[in-house]
Amino acid sequence: MTTYHQRVAQQKRGLIVQAATQLFLELGYDRASLARIAEEAGVSKATLFKQFPTKAALFDAIVIDSWADSDDSEVPSVGDLSAGLTTLGQRYAALLGRPGMADLFRIVIAELPRFPELAKTHFAEGKLPYFEKVQTYLVAEHDAGTADITDPQMAATQFLGMISNYLFWPRLVVPGWAVTPEQVVTVVDDAVRTMVARYDHHGKPVA
Template sequence: MTTEPSPYHRRVAEQKRAAIIEAATRLFLDAGYAGTSLAKVAEAAGVSKATLFKQFPTKAALFDAIVTESWTVEDDGDDFRPPTGDLRAGLTAIGRRYVTLLTRPGMAALFRIVIAELPRFPELGKAHFERGKMPYFDSVRRYLDTENALGTAKLDDTELAATQFLGMIANYVFWPRMLLIDWSPDDASIAHVVDEAVLMMEARYGTANTTN
């Protein structure tokens, strides 16, 4: 008979997992992917190698977990549902959530790891693309598909529209951070960028003001 772990043991396991991921991210950034071993991660996280191997049997599995968690907003996990039937409200919710993702601690570091190691470990880029960026992008595209079906937006290419919307936000909020280590626009400036991106999308694709 299988015994379910107690709440205490689940909490301890979650704490150890978080410590492992935090230590691994720091080591990957400092020493590179190749220069970081699972043994070093275990030591830095303060856990035994057996504990680490139980949760992450390979370095690739550990990196995949880092990517997946980096693209998940803790407050809503996978349950985020932007309001439908109102293009402005839905895109505003998506835009604000995207800002939360892009500005969370470690996101820029994760991109730097992938970019630095890409020539030697192209699988890191693939993991980041398939496990992080694309699932999020697809969620935005699906939202636009819904608005298109409801008639609140008229889009011939929802993939392009999703690229345009996310790009307007990331180009200000995130990408300068990759070159300017102290890039940190204030909340008001970021909110303004999101609002303007929403208005651009509404003007281009919205049907609320369309006359027959």
């Protein structure tokens, strides 16, 4: 494909994903047909089927797009637990703050009784890769002797939970919930300081 055709295909893909997300929210996953999604996206059914032959493939794309980390290959270098966790925490906060993230969770929660596979896809293709990145970093800090983390899975859960419990989950249940950029910085900083106080190898208290 030429650069032009690649750009057009990417634009159409974006329109399809956007239309599908909206219709999944409005009609439910089951009732939102691929033909209706193509109509709402302003593309032909042939164009949609070429990129997404099934509705499941389209939902996979929504998940992957929502969780795509611009620094996907970057795991912080070891040696400074505070700096590394700050980087990971800020990235996580940015992911959770994306406009479509709350919608994605609403789709999964609403369809869980009838389509549990959507939740499995969401976890496997969405949060799990980022969770594993944090866990990998914590293992590296432990192996380097700079952090005392015997259960990296639990530590990663604690860290991401401190961030999401304030920045994200209230958005699903509290009307009008919003946080300022300054609050985001504070939430991530507090989570980092808590982790350092708990897991720093030397056990030094955070000032």
